[in-house]
Amino acid sequence: MGLDYRVSCCPDGLVTDRRRRIKVLDCTIRDGGICNDWNFSNDLVQSTFKALEASGIDYMEIGYKTSEGIFSREKVGPWRFCTEDDLRHVVDSNRRMKLSAMCDIGRITKAEIGPAHNSAIDVIRVACYAHQLDEALDLLNHAKDQGYETFCNVMAVSTLQPRQVDDFLERLAVSGVDNVALVDSFGALYPFHVRYLVRKYMNYLGEGIKVGVHLHNNQQQAFANTIAAIDEGVDFVDATIHGMGRGAGNCPLELLLFYLDNPRYNAEPILALIDRFASMRDSLRWGYHLPYAMTGFFNVHPRSGIERMSQEDRYKVDDMYAKLSRRLDKEQ
């Protein structure tokens, strides 16, 4: 009986039409890697690849491309660098799924992004702040010339005025980039913000550029905001297995696949992996914790929450709330 009821109260067919063309990008290893400095075993990365491939996921963002020397190899694992050698060990060459690597501004040079036909990577996604858009476009143009599909993530949009958002969208609209994600870096947005911003992104970027979302879960809104974005008609959505990601984490892939209810996707290979991620969560402690809820609400970088969580004496949040409140008073 259960599920009948859900179907019978679905408000309109539009949602289903739009949902049909949604693509899913999993960024468990890339964004989840921020929790453990990308120190995943090769076995887990390989198992994740196989599960995502079997589940019908469209893109796997497997890590970052980074210049050697920017991070110590003693400290961070291979997925902060994504060398072709490391990639070859974990992914199949005859795969359906596209592989993505993220690039940070200032941590990679164009010379290090060679021709796509020599790489296991299909997609270059550049993450930047709005004020770094020149450098981002330079890198994206180069990647496109090398034959990659290109994505751009402009971070921390929740700290910008609407006019500042318009400005970077106008430039992206004529940039030749293939895909742009609305990024809620701080987990500050509620669904009504997401609807407003997704509409803005779609209006400004026009028909030729796909629009997606990359949302954080500080206020338990990552999945709900993803649903709001899907209702508004986005083309792709980001998610991670068991919500693994910096601070409070991301939209859980398994919840998203349940919701999409699309035979193109199969949640079962993901579910079979979740015990392994759940035991990592016990020690790495992403998910709902008050310090992250507060940085989300106050619309600031999660670093003060991460510091608080790393102290063994629990949250001690009273002073953190007071400090964040004072900080806002000063700004205004």
Next chain:
Amino acid sequence: MGLDYRVSCCPDGLVTDRRRRIKVLDCTIRDGGICNDWNFSNDLVQSTFKALEASGIDYMEIGYKTSEGIFSREKVGPWRFCTEDDLRHVVDSNRRMKLSAMCDIGRITKAEIGPAHNSAIDVIRVACYAHQLDEALDLLNHAKDQGYETFCNVMAVSTLQPRQVDDFLERLAVSGVDNVALVDSFGALYPFHVRYLVRKYMNYLGEGIKVGVHLHNNQQQAFANTIAAIDEGVDFVDATIHGMGRGAGNCPLELLLFYLDNPRYNAEPILALIDRFASMRDSLRWGYHLPYAMTGFFNVHPRSGIERMSQEDRYKVDDMYAKLSRRLDKEQ
């Protein structure tokens, strides 16, 4: 800068108008008590009372009224019974906040609900399934005659056909009950279901009866669904401190107070208590776990999830998913 942006993209003034009259009911001790058999220390219940009173919360649901003998006093704590003696030890007599006690059908007799003016309890809330509505109305009428404000929670609405919902709403509309909550017992609903059902409840119950929501968090939708309900114009919402509640838990009170952004409420006394609830969560393990996500998605009682969580060998979810899938196949 941060918060300006949120305000500037608020879609309409309507939401604010509606939000002004929202009342908040905290059910941490009542619903959270399902996690620990109501074995809270008196000190914690008293601290919770004081924090809720200082925060401006409108109702505190402090436990259940239950006939002696229904549960063993050896096993369950005092808030499964809510005797006047126990109440007097933890709440102030000159308080602003109203105190509520829940009654289950078949676990309390009318004779045990005496005059309101002799009790610390202000509100009797009866929880029932749709097929128990006769007994529920009998109890509610008695409570009203005794001078209590009355609430009715019809549980597991997600398992009913829309026509069955209409039927019980038509009866509640002429019952004299003061408040009715839409209850998502299984955490099965997405925001579009909540919007549909809240509209239905408001339409059927008319002007005289207040409509609220009591939502579970199996699919990380409790807070998002609360926001959807507030947008639709509900009169009251349920929440619990740090989301404490059966299985995946409830809408976290602290997130709700951040969102409401109403000077009538002050989140700080709640935040100061959260360390104590967070350390309980480490052992009681409410919150986001895959077994609860699956019972929510499959729209069934969380008991199979709770059983799974109580086994020490982590989730082992593959067979649980298969069993839940087969169960649905049989029903249809």
